[in-house]
Amino acid sequence: MSELERRSIEHTLAVHSAPALLDIKCANLISVSIDESDMYDYRQEFESRSKLRMRVLCQCRERQLLYVYHETLLAMQLSQPEIRAFLTQYGYTEDMNLQQMLGTLASRMQCERFPHEIGIFLGYPLADVQGFIENNGKNCLLCGCWKVYNDPESARRTFANYDRCREILCDKLQQGCEFFRALELSKEELL
Numbered sequence: 545m546s547e548l549e550r551r552s553i554e555h556t557l558a559v560h561s562a563p564a565l566l567d568i569k570c571a572n573l574i575s576v577s578i579d580e581s582d583m584y585d586y587r588q589e590f591e592s593r594s595k596l597r598m599r600v601l602c603q604c605r606e607r608q609l610l611y612v613y614h615e616t617l618l619a620m621q622l623s624q625p626e627i628r629a630f631l632t633q634y635g636y637t638e639d640m641n642l643q644q645m646l647g648t649l650a651s652r653m654q655c656e657r658f659p660h661e662i663g664i665f666l667g668y669p670l671a672d673v674q675g676f677i678e679n680n681g682k683n684c685l686l687c688g689c690w691k692v693y694n695d696p697e698s699a700r701r702t703f704a705n706y707d708r709c710r711e712i713l714c715d716k717l718q719q720g721c722e723f724f725r726a727l728e729l730s731k732e733e734l735l
Contacts, residue, residue, distance in 0.1 A: 545582055553586050554723040555714070561612045562709040564596060566731050569706065570621045570667040571613035578606055593724050599646060602653040609653070611646070611665070618642065618665070627664055630674070634661045663690060671695070709734065 545553075556574065563569035576583050587598045595616070601609045619642050621627065628638060636648055645665075652659040663673035668690045675684070675693025684691035688703040712733050716726035 545585065549582055550586070551717075553583050555717060556583065557590075557612065557723075558713045558717055558726075559710060562713045562730075563706045564612050564614055564617075565594070565727055566709045566713065566734060567595070567614060567617065568709055568734070569614075570617035571611060571665055573601070573662070573666060574610045574612060575607055576610060578603070578608060583610060594727065599650075601646075601650045613665075615642065617667070621664070621667055624670075626670060630670060631661060631664065634659065666690075669694065669699075672699070 556576070557565065560574040561572035564572045574583070591597055596612055596614050599611045599613070601611045603609070622631075622642065622645060628636075631645070632638065634652070636645055640648065649659065649662065649665055653662075660677050661673065663676065664670065671694035672690055672692050676691050679693065681691060684693055686692035686696040686699055688699060689706055690699075692699040709730070713726060713730045716729055717723065721729065
């Protein structure tokens with residue numbers, strides 16, 4: 545992989561996954577064209593040098609959805625009793641481990657309808673995921689990184705925090721900072 549291809553991949557990761565990369569959010573989802581599949585080839589280095597993991601959740605002829613996630617934060621999200629109870633409605637069982645739950649999510653993504661419980665796997669508040677499902681994506685109080693059905697003020701602060709993560713990390717990369725060093729410096733700046 546050329547240096548130009550590497551920088552392009554790292555820029556895409558920063559723009560679309562900064563909150564997860566900086567340990568603020570449990571996961572992000574990135575849609576890439578099959579032509580950009582070098583992103584997935586980058587996975588081994590990415591996983592060995594960060595706390596994050598990367599998984600293809602689904603793909604079609606032209607695109608694939610990459611799930612970039614922080615195992616510890618995601619496990620904490622999915623272990624909450626109310627989240628577990630909610631997910632049982634969609635075929636996730638109480639005894640599933642994290643990888644089994646991600647396998648079920650990937651299987652459900654192969655179906656015709658998009659599994660809206662994915663919001664839980666992206667760290668969205670349960671009330672907002674439930675509100676989205678109950679309202680068929682309509683009647684939200686606020687639309688930002690997700691559709692908000694409960695506590696718009698808290699969501700606004702979260703959206704601003706996500707934007708700040710993106711700005712800080714992209715700024716470090718634009719200054720020529722090496723990607724993994726940029727992650728460290730950005731985390732320090734967020735403190």
